[in-house]
Amino acid sequence: MSFAVTLDSLAFEKSSLVRRFEELIAPKSDADLESMAQTARSLTLQNFGRTMRLFAPLYLSNECINNCRYCGFSRDNPILRVTLSVEEVVAEARYLRGAGFRQILLVAGEHPRFVSDDYLVECVRTLAPDFPSISIEVAPMASSEYVPVVRAGAEGLVVYQETYQRAVYAEMHTAGPKRDFDYRLDCPERAYDAGFRRLGIGALFGLWRWQDEAVALAAHIEYLLRRCWQAQITVSLPRLRPAAGGFRPLFSMSDREMAQLVCALRISFPQVGIVLSTRERPSLRDALVSLGVTMMSAGSHTEPGGYTRRGSDHLHQTVRGRIIPPEFQDGQDQLATGQFEISDDRPPERIAAILRERGFDPVWKDWEQALSQ
Numbered sequence: 001m002s003f004a005v006t007l008d009s010l011a012f013e014k015s016s017l018v019r020r021f022e023e024l025i026a027p028k029s030d031a032d033l034e035s036m037a038q039t040a041r042s043l044t045l046q047n048f049g050r051t052m053r054l055f056a057p058l059y060l061s062n063e064c065i066n067n068c069r070y071c072g073f074s075r076d077n078p079i080l081r082v083t084l085s086v087e088e089v090v091a092e093a094r095y096l097r098g099a100g101f102r103q104i105l106l107v108a109g110e111h112p113r114f115v116s117d118d119y120l121v122e123c124v125r126t127l128a129p130d131f132p133s134i135s136i137e138v139a140p141m142a143s144s145e146y147v148p149v150v151r152a153g154a155e156g157l158v159v160y161q162e163t164y165q166r167a168v169y170a171e172m173h174t175a176g177p178k179r180d181f182d183y184r185l186d187c188p189e190r191a192y193d194a195g196f197r198r199l200g201i202g203a204l205f206g207l208w209r210w211q212d213e214a215v216a217l218a219a220h221i222e223y224l225l226r227r228c229w230q231a232q233i234t235v236s237l238p239r240l241r242p243a244a245g246g247f248r249p250l251f252s253m254s255d256r257e258m259a260q261l262v263c264a265l266r267i268s269f270p271q272v273g274i275v276l277s278t279r280e281r282p283s284l285r286d287a288l289v290s291l292g293v294t295m296m297s298a299g300s301h302t303e304p305g306g307y308t309r310r311g312s313d314h315l316h317q318t319v320r321g322r323i324i325p326p327e328f329q330d331g332q333d334q335l336a337t338g339q340f341e342i343s344d345d346r347p348p349e350r351i352a353a354i355l356r357e358r359g360f361d362p363v364w365k366d367w368e369q370a371l372s373q
């Protein structure tokens with residue numbers, strides 16, 4: 001049974017676990033929230049120790065055939081675009097390796113002409129010897145299309161549903177194949193069937209009431225833990241950030257609510273990884289570390305070529321799939337446009353030092369895989 005069946009009946013039928021989760025995210029007094037925080041801290045310690053996995057996104061391309069109202073890469077945005085060559089990807093990856101990273105997330109907009117399956121496989125195969133953990137966040141594919149990507153060396157797949165509300169999803173995704181809600185929703189299972197053993201899901205907070213999104217996310221985690229039982233499940237909690245196109249969040253989620261959500265997830269799903277990106281500002285990231293977050297990006301760039309300024313010599317704009325020369329605005333940096341603005345721009349070594357000061361071990365390389373072989 002697909003998760004869509006569970007999702008569509010969530011308004012009138014919830015599992016006992018999801019009902020308990022819903023109680024945990026209801027408004028709480030300061031004392032109750034502190035008690036939740038203590039439980040979450042202790043469960044995180046029991047299940048993950050004092051470790052924090054560090055990873056970096058590596059953007060391959062910002063071409064996209066979809067229009068997502070909240071995203072700077074949307075096809076109708078007149079941004080500077082580029083798809084890095086494999087050599088340029090290698091240069092970016094070398095930079096990240098030099099900074100200490102052994103876990104990378106390859107990210108690309110959704111454009112089959114620029115980011116073909118073969119290109120993706122070649123990128124993964126070329127980087128695999130240097131990176132024990134490679135995950136991808138690209139256009140959803142069929143299981144058969146995922147198989148060569150896994151064989152090339154990718155082990156993780158990240159796909160956010162963005163919003164679990166069908167009507168909001170239809171309103172936000174105005175053009176392109178991403179409009180197919182169910183195809184995206186079933187993507188983690190297709191990836192699992194192809195051999196991916198790390199599955200990352202998430203909702204983009206700011207498109208709808210966060211509590212409704214969180215309940216759907218919890219139900220999705222519960223479903224995937226059963227259906228994809230051999231995979232490690234991680235959950236990301238991105239809040240909308242300013243991006244090209246000027247979209248602003250429609251619904252707010254306070255820092256306190258974000259902290260409560262992290263605690264509720266940890267209490268409900270003690271073994272699920274919780275991922276925090278550089279979208280959040282430094283003080284909040286530092287505060288959430290001890291509550292349940294287990295994986296953080298650091299020193300991130302969301303523009304292809306952003307680490308080494310590679311790709312700037314073939315920047316362009318894309319109009320209806322046609323490449324046209326770029327029009328630079330006065331004073332504009334001649335670098336591809338990023339997906340969204342970063343809040344925490346501290347370099348990775350600074351983040352690692354702060355983690356150590358707080359008693360955490362920053363983990364650049366994931367040893368689980370080697371130990372389980």
Ligand code: SF4
Pocket residue numbers: 064065066067068071072073074075108109110178
């Ligand atoms: S969210 Fe993804 S699919 Fe949508 S415009 Fe951005 S890159 Fe493209």
